[in-house]
Amino acid sequence: MAQKRINKRMGLIFKKARTEQKLTYDELSEISGVSTRYIKEIENHGNVPSFEILKQLICALHIPSDQFFYENNHSDNLDYKRLQAYLSECSADQITTILAIVEAYLRTYKNPK
Structure with missing residues (x-):
């Protein structure tokens, strides 16, 4: 018998x-x-x-899918939103440079674990 998966979140x-x-x-x-x-x-x-049902509900509710796949999403954080806005204005070369700096x-x- 297939196990029923549960995700209250x-x-x-x-x-x-x-x-x-x-x-x-x-x-x-x-x-x-x-x-x-x-x-x-x-x-x-x-x-x-299933993935198909998940997609149907996400589209019907017009909600971002990141919150399902990235649990520690910072989308409610104002600084995070500002950073996204700035990044959307960058060229591919600028994104590559910023990515190297962040890495x-x-x-x-x-932080040591």
């Missing part, structure tokens, strides 16, 4: 996005093509959806 992210957008389960189901029952299982029981900085100031 994922369910909370979807629930928060759905409620902030004032969508009912039925409305999200209609928009995403995912059954109401399965959305409830994801949100309330932490069921982990050197992290190697130099890496």
